[in-house]
Amino acid sequence: MWDKMIEIDGQSLIWIQENLRFAFLTPIMEFITHLGDAGIFWILLTLGLLIFKKTRRVGVMSAVALLGALIIDNIILKNLVGRIRPYEVVDGLQCLIGAQKDFSFPSGHTGSSFASAVVCFKELPKRYGIPLLVLAFLIAFSRLYVGVHYPTDVLAGMVIGTMLALLSCKIVNQTGKKTPA
Numbered sequence: 001m002w003d004k005m006i007e008i009d010g011q012s013l014i015w016i017q018e019n020l021r022f023a024f025l026t027p028i029m030e031f032i033t034h035l036g037d038a039g040i041f042w043i044l045l046t047l048g049l050l051i052f053k054k055t056r057r058v059g060v061m062s063a064v065a066l067l068g069a070l071i072i073d074n075i076i077l078k079n080l081v082g083r084i085r086p087y088e089v090v091d092g093l094q095c096l097i098g099a100q101k102d103f104s105f106p107s108g109h110t111g112s113s114f115a116s117a118v119v120c121f122k123e124l125p126k127r128y129g130i131p132l133l134v135l136a137f138l139i140a141f142s143r144l145y146v147g148v149h150y151p152t153d154v155l156a157g158m159v160i161g162t163m164l165a166l167l168s169c170k171i172v173n174q175t176g177k178k179t180p181a
Contacts, residue, residue, distance in 0.1 A: 009150040010090040016144055017093060025145075030097060033142035035135070036109030042066055042116035045132075057172060058123045065115035065168035069161055073111040077156075078103040087147045096146040107149045107157035110140040114161025115168070122169055136161075 035041040046066060049059030083105035087095035102108070117136035121129035140158060143149040 005152065006150075009152055010086060010093070012151050013086055013090055013093050013144060013147060017147065021096075021145065026096060029142045029145040032135075032138050033097065033109065033146050033148075036113055036139040036142075039066060039070070039108075039112035039116075041135075042112050045120075046116060055124070058119060061119045061123060061165075061168045061172045062116045064172060065119050065161070065164045066112055068164040068168065069108070069111040069115040072160055072164070073106050073157060074102070074108045077106055077160075078108070081105045083150075083153070085148060086150050093147050095148060097148065100148050104149055105153045105156060106160060107140065107143050107153045109143055110136075110149075110154045110157030111161040111164075113139045114158050115164045116161075118162050118165030119169060122165065 042062070043066065046059050046062040049055040049062060051059075082103050085095075085100055085104045087093050087099075113136035117129075117132040121133045123129075124132075140154045143154055144151060
């Protein structure tokens with residue numbers, strides 16, 4: 001069963017490469033994927049939320065979720081699972097960005113994106129939350145598009161990030177309605 005899932009993962013990436021990669025779309029997807037590098041977009045967003053008293057609680061939630069994603073995805077699971085990047089083992093798959101320095105499972109870009117975006121979707125007005133959630137989905141898809149993650153890496157990142165976001169909201173809400181000024 002595990003072998004079949006790995007085969008489907010690889011075939012899915014080849015399908016994306018052959019059917020969804022277009023010259024006009026590639027620079028856009030590369031830009032989107034780099035928004036997630038080191039979680040920088042989400043860290044800057046979180047810092048912005050922390051600055052203003054009105055959004056500080058949401059900023060704390062996002063910071064807690066991002067810290068959880070860093071620890072679980074990038075420090076623990078990537079090293080525990082040690083999954084090789086797809087461009088190294090899937091015949092015919094072309095990586096569109098530079099070689100990655102860490103393992104593949106789970107997608108850290110996706111995990112941090114969903115950790116912060118789900119917090120914002122849940123806690124901010126929808127006019128902010130929806131575009132941020134759409135960006136998280138775009139970053140997740142971009143990781144497949146550029147060939148650096150398997151679909152199961154991205155799916156795991158989405159699930160872990162979402163769970164961490166919900167847990168973060170619950171923890172911050174239970175520890176008090178107000179955060180220090």
